Amino acid sequence: MCIPSHEKYGTERYGEPRPKPRFLVGNLEVANPGQFLFSLRLLLAVSLVPAPSPAVRRHSFPRLRAAPSVDTAASSRRSWWPQKEQQRYIQRSKVGPLLKSDRQMASNGHKSHLPRKRFYRARAHSNPLSDSHFPIPISPSDVDYSQHFPAFFPVDRDGTDGNLSIRKIHFADIGCGFGGLLVNLSTMFPDTLMIGMELRDKVTEYVKERILALRAANPGLYENISVVRTNSMKYIPNYFEKGQLSKMFFLFPDPHFKEKNHRRRVISLHLLDEYAYALQVGGLIYTITDVEELGDWMKSCLENHPLFEAVSESELKADPVVKLLTSATEEGQKVARNGGQTYQAIYRRVVQEEE
Amino acid sequence: MEEAAAGMEEGEQSQEAEVSPALIAVHPLGKSVVVAVGSELRAYDLDGDKAISLSDNSSGPSHSEDIKAIGFGAKGKLFASAGNDKLVKVWATDSWNCMRTVCSEKRVSAVAISPDGLFVSFADKFGVVYILSLDEKGAEASADKKAVPLLGHYCSIITSLEFSPDGQFIASADRDFKIRITVFPKRPLSGAHEIQSFCLGHTDFVLCLAFICSSDGCQAFLLSGGGDSTVRLWDFMSGSLLDTCEVGLKVVSIGGHFVPTSLGMSSTADHLWMVMGASNLPSHGSSLPLACVKVISPLQKIKLDEEHSNLTVLDDEEVPGGQKLLEKLQGRLNVAEDHEALEVAAEALKTAMRNLLVKRQYSVANRELRKKIRNDRKIKQQHQ
Numbered sequence: 001m002c003i004p005s006h007e008k009y010g011t012e013r014y015g016e017p018r019p020k021p022r023f024l025v026g027n028l029e030v031a032n033p034g035q036f037l038f039s040l041r042l043l044l045a046v047s048l049v050p051a052p053s054p055a056v057r058r059h060s061f062p063r064l065r066a067a068p069s070v071d072t073a074a075s076s077r078r079s080w081w082p083q084k085e086q087q088r089y090i091q092r093s094k095v096g097p098l099l100k101s102d103r104q105m106a107s108n109g110h111k112s113h114l115p116r117k118r119f120y121r122a123r124a125h126s127n128p129l130s131d132s133h134f135p136i137p138i139s140p141s142d143v144d145y146s147q148h149f150p151a152f153f154p155v156d157r158d159g160t161d162g163n164l165s166i167r168k169i170h171f172a173d174i175g176c177g178f179g180g181l182l183v184n185l186s187t188m189f190p191d192t193l194m195i196g197m198e199l200r201d202k203v204t205e206y207v208k209e210r211i212l213a214l215r216a217a218n219p220g221l222y223e224n225i226s227v228v229r230t231n232s233m234k235y236i237p238n239y240f241e242k243g244q245l246s247k248m249f250f251l252f253p254d255p256h257f258k259e260k261n262h263r264r265r266v267i268s269l270h271l272l273d274e275y276a277y278a279l280q281v282g283g284l285i286y287t288i289t290d291v292e293e294l295g296d297w298m299k300s301c302l303e304n305h306p307l308f309e310a311v312s313e314s315e316l317k318a319d320p321v322v323k324l325l326t327s328a329t330e331e332g333q334k335v336a337r338n339g340g341q342t343y344q345a346i347y348r349r350v351v352q353e354e355e
Numbered sequence: 356m357e358e359a360a361a362g363m364e365e366g367e368q369s370q371e372a373e374v375s376p377a378l379i380a381v382h383p384l385g386k387s388v389v390v391a392v393g394s395e396l397r398a399y400d401l402d403g404d405k406a407i408s409l410s411d412n413s414s415g416p417s418h419s420e421d422i423k424a425i426g427f428g429a430k431g432k433l434f435a436s437a438g439n440d441k442l443v444k445v446w447a448t449d450s451w452n453c454m455r456t457v458c459s460e461k462r463v464s465a466v467a468i469s470p471d472g473l474f475v476s477f478a479d480k481f482g483v484v485y486i487l488s489l490d491e492k493g494a495e496a497s498a499d500k501k502a503v504p505l506l507g508h509y510c511s512i513i514t515s516l517e518f519s520p521d522g523q524f525i526a527s528a529d530r531d532f533k534i535r536i537t538v539f540p541k542r543p544l545s546g547a548h549e550i551q552s553f554c555l556g557h558t559d560f561v562l563c564l565a566f567i568c569s570s571d572g573c574q575a576f577l578l579s580g581g582g583d584s585t586v587r588l589w590d591f592m593s594g595s596l597l598d599t600c601e602v603g604l605k606v607v608s609i610g611g612h613f614v615p616t617s618l619g620m621s622s623t624a625d626h627l628w629m630v631m632g633a634s635n636l637p638s639h640g641s642s643l644p645l646a647c648v649k650v651i652s653p654l655q656k657i658k659l660d661e662e663h664s665n666l667t668v669l670d671d672e673e674v675p676g677g678q679k680l681l682e683k684l685q686g687r688l689n690v691a692e693d694h695e696a697l698e699v700a701a702e703a704l705k706t707a708m709r710n711l712l713v714k715r716q717y718s719v720a721n722r723e724l725r726k727k728i729r730n731d732r733k734i735k736q737q738h739q
């Protein structure tokens with residue numbers, strides 16, 4: 001059984017080495033053997049459920065980090081963005097430029113091959129509550145970010161992970177849609193890794209191609225942005241460690257007007273617990289919407305949450321990111337074109353006050 | 356049911372035939388044993404060597420559907436039961452009187468009483484954990500006091516809830532492979548917002564949790580068991596995985612068709628109590644739901660690393676409380692001889708468990724078909 005040995009505990013990942021925990025049941029050196037043997041309950045209950053066959057398990061839950069493996073087909077299945085495919089995207093030249101802004105960015109004589117949005121139209125809404133059919137990392141260390149940000153992860157010939165853990169994502173754009181915010185933030189914070197999270201697969205594909213096209217047209221730029229297809233309402237902890245992020249964005253999220261659908265909203269008191277977990281103390285959460293009712297909702301959730309505090313007006317004025325909220329994303333531009341009003345709430349992650 | 360997870364959707368459909376495993380709980384000081392099977396709670400007083408009859412002063416209804424979670428709390432002073440009838444009942448174990456009945460909006464899948472006995476916490480199939488104060492001193496403590504949300508796992512069945520022994524944390528496990536460790540706040544009625552860690556590593560649903568202490572009692576760890584056939588040991592403060600035990604090959608055979616559906620033991624750990632049983636067995640007719648109790652003793656002899664070679668399963672006469680106890684907890688004697696019934700129960704439970712917790716695998720074609728059916732249904736609704 002899993003009786004822990006001293007060796008395994010000698011060096012702790014976090015902080016001080018710990019004294020040897022002893023709960024050997026063999027010679028009853030146990031503080032509470034009842035609790036330990038409770039594990040038998042787990043064990044026996046588990047025996048009721050046949051484990052899925054290895055094949056099924058791999059399919060349903062691929063490890064995202066491609067293990068050093070000879071099975072290249074399998075490993076390319078594992079990482080959503082394998083190098084080879086990347087090249088294929090870049091070589092494909094039929095897709096024309098998409099946005100005026102992108103075209104300006106991609107000037108300098110380079111023929112840019114930006115994907116066209118209309119090829120990627122998808123259902124207007126995806127249901128965040130349904131079981132998912134995309135790979136989910138078991139834990140944050142399971143994601144191979146060198147696939148997402150190759151320029152920030154120089155290839156390590158001997159195959160060791162080396163300093164992979166040095167670069168971490170600091171910004172997350174939740175429900176990034178077509179990726180306009182990422183593209184704008186990319187050049188504003190060229191040394192910060194950022195990721196968009198998007199539920200709709202076609203939209204995610206689009207953002208992927210958009211980024212690859214921008215990278216191809218502007219060598220050295222746009223290397224710090226990427227996108228994953230996932231349900232942010234369920235899998236934030238699978239992607240980010242505690243306190244990893246310094247900024248989270250929720251721009252023009254789906255409003256879900258009906259009362260019974262409010263629990264589908266991407267901001268809620270319960271979900272803010274998870275966002276507070278992923279954000280470092282002092283980190284910021286940016287929200288904006290053109291739906292007044294949703295604006296009120298997001299603001300009141302943040303206001304009522306003990307781990308968030310409103311950012312002062314003067315700070316907001318000085319923050320260059322705030323200006324992007326209304327102008328950078330496709331949704332924001334649409335609202336602006338129609339002269340719609342917007343409602344924003346920007347809060348800081350704080351430590352809970354002692355009472 | 357358009358928004359329900361696919362798994363839940365089918366779970367709801369087979370609602371009537373849902374088979375639930377029998378559960379067993381042992382008083383931490385070994386004073387009593389309780390078996391839950393179907394909607395029935397059966398309790399036996401080991402100290403007084405007599406069957407216990409439960410009473411109910413809570414003015415709430417009694418259990419009418421499968422009980423899904425039971426447990427002692429507060430050093431054995433309190434006991435909680437909850438289940439598909441959306442009721443959570445809290446019992447005082449000195450009198451075995453139900454002191455509180457709480458109605459939940461959804462079916463309840465897990466329940467836990469805080470170590471100080473001041474709160475009961477329960478979770479529903481949509482991932483929301485609720486909390487209710489049991490403190491009777493407050494003048495406003497009345498039967499109609501509602502439970503308030505404590506925390507939420509977004510739309511995932513919560514399979515287990517446990518308080519850390521010092522009452523500082525509450526651990527919740529779900530069908531999405533996740534274990535969340537939350538700081539249990541001083542004023543929990545306004546929610547538990549500070550997440551201490553996530554324990555991530557299971558590659559299938561998490562089924563059960565248990566806190567354990569090192570022998571000096573100053574360090575606690577968390578154990579979890581899951582559908583990936585592993586038991587895992589966690590440093591729950593940081594969420595790091597310390598050890599993984601593949602149990603697939605190490606499952607103990609008790610002999611015959613007996614596969615325990617639940618285990619229990621007191622903190623002195625001299626006996627390991629096991630029950631195998633199920634509600635609503637298809638071929639079992641309308642007679643009593645099946646429950647078979649067995650006891651392993653003495654536990655001191657078990658060497659876990661020796662594959663349980665020296666386990667002794669007690670004969671019925673040797674079980675504490677003897678036949679009187681078995682008659683109470685099983686409903687009748689000699690259940691273990693009913694091989695056919697046990698076999699049927701094991702099959703039915705496997706299926707029920709898989710339906711409830713294992714994520715379905717659909718081929719692409721199948722998925723598209725399901726999507727189409729859903730959309731057609733939606734369109735039809737809109738036209739009505």
Ligand SMILES: C[S@@+](CC[C@H](N)C(=O)[O-])C[C@H]1O[C@@H](n2cnc3c(N)ncnc32)[C@H](O)[C@@H]1O
Nearest residue numbers: 128175176177198199231232251252329330331
């Ligand atoms: C109205 S769009 C706004 C997109 C973008 N932020 C913008 O401002 O243009 C909302 C986006 O959130 C995505 N979304 C909704 N729920 C999500 C979830 N649970 N996880 C990830 N993305 C989600 C939708 O697919 C959609 O693309």
